Amino acid sequence: MGAIDIEELQRFTGSEVEVAVHDQQSKDQAPMVKKTIKKLQLCPDQTHVRFYFDDFYFLAVPLTSDVVETENTWNASDADSGLIYSIKKVQVSL
Numbered sequence: 001m002g003a004i005d006i007e008e009l010q011r012f013t014g015s016e017v018e019v020a021v022h023d024q025q026s027k028d029q030a031p032m033v034k035k036t037i038k039k040l041q042l043c044p045d046q047t048h049v050r051f052y053f054d055d056f057y058f059l060a061v062p063l064t065s066d067v068v069e070t071e072n073t074w075n076a077s078d079a080d081s082g083l084i085y086s087i088k089k090v091q092v093s094l
């Protein structure tokens with residue numbers, strides 16, 4: 001587990017992904033939603049990374065979150081809020 005590295009996340013820019021946010025303590029989980037990540041940037045106060053899906057809507061994840069990742073998946077766990085943020089690249093089938 002490590003902290004968020006925005007440079008490492010650039011591999012998701014322009015990719016179609018499945019996104020989910022769920023509570024660590026809840027057994028219920030919302031379904032993953034397909035989105036395309038348009039850009040990544042830090043928020044003005046430098047506390048969160050923003051995953052932009054268009055020019056207006058974004059998902060903000062605290063930079064202090066613990067991260068577990070592979071080449072195609074990224075999961076961040078925020079101990080303060082108890083939330084888990086999951087991003088998975090959509091596999092293109094031919």
